[in-house]
Amino acid sequence: MQAASGGTLFLDEICSCPLEVQAKLLRVLEDKQILPAGAATPIPVNFRVVSATNEDPKQAVKEGRLRQDLLFRINTMTLTLPPLRQRQEDITLLSRHFLEEFARIYELSAPEISAEDLAVMLAHDWPGNVRELRNACERRVLAARRGQGSMAGALQAEQTPDDVPATLREAVAAFERELIGKAIRTHEGRMDAAAEALGIGRRTLNEKIVKLGLDKNALL
Numbered sequence: 015m016q017a018a019s020g021g022t023l024f025l026d027e028i029c030s031c032p033l034e035v036q037a038k039l040l041r042v043l044e045d046k047q048i049l050p051a052g053a054a055t056p057i058p059v060n061f062r063v064v065s066a067t068n069e070d071p072k073q074a075v076k077e078g079r080l081r082q083d084l085l086f087r088i089n090t091m092t093l094t095l096p097p098l099r100q101r102q103e104d105i106t107l108l109s110r111h112f113l114e115e116f117a118r119i120y121e122l123s124a125p126e127i128s129a130e131d132l133a134v135m136l137a138h139d140w141p142g143n144v145r146e147l148r149n150a151c152e153r154r155v156l157a158a159r160r161g162q163g164s165m166a167g168a169l170q171a172e173q174t175p176d177d178v179p180a181t182l183r184e185a186v187a188a189f190e191r192e193l194i195g196k197a198i199r200t201h202e203g204r205m206d207a208a209a210e211a212l213g214i215g216r217r218t219l220n221e222k223i224v225k226l227g228l229d230k231n232a233l234l
Contacts, residue, residue: 018061025065029074098140112151125158131165
């Protein structure tokens with residue numbers, strides 16, 4: 015909490031937080047100070063709190079898993095995001111975004127979304143919400159490397175042999191392409207910084223870019 019002072023403290027899955035931790039958190043929110051282990055005097059803290067949960071907090075209070083006084087303290091403003099299955103209009107936009115994202119990473123053309131693909135996605139219940147969709151799109155792009163695949167196949171929980179590189183050499187090359195591409199994008203094309211982040215020399219990075227057939231400009 016001390017590290018969050020002056021910024022934002024994000025509490026994910028607040029309803030799963032142990033009750034003893036909730037009590038300590040409530041005390042900090044009320045007193046705006048903490049007492050680190052071994053410290054003699056409290057340290058003042060000031061941060062905003064953003065919390066998230068995938069369940070009804072009022073129901074968690076009824077079941078005794080969430081302190082009501084803590085809910086009252088953090089429930090200043092509530093934003094409700096419906097599950098993906100209730101936002102079907104977002105499925106096409108999100109899937110196109112993720113397909114293009116992974117196509118850039120794996121240096122492929124993004125697969126087209128066919129009418130059959132769309133029908134499969136709209137009929138799916140999406141228990142894993144956007145994260146599940148993103149993972150399915152990555153599997154779809156990996157399958158497209160061999161000129162095959164569909165969203166129906168990509169929605170299978172287990173990867174099939176067609177989803178992964180056929181040889182160790184191909185797998186290593188794909189992994190290097192992903193890491194190098196990510197480093198170049200992260201450092202906005204600054205090759206010295208990208209090489210340092212990868213733990214290799216600038217010359218080695220240049221050699222790998224040529225060997226792997228990477229296009230630096232296409233990555234930015």
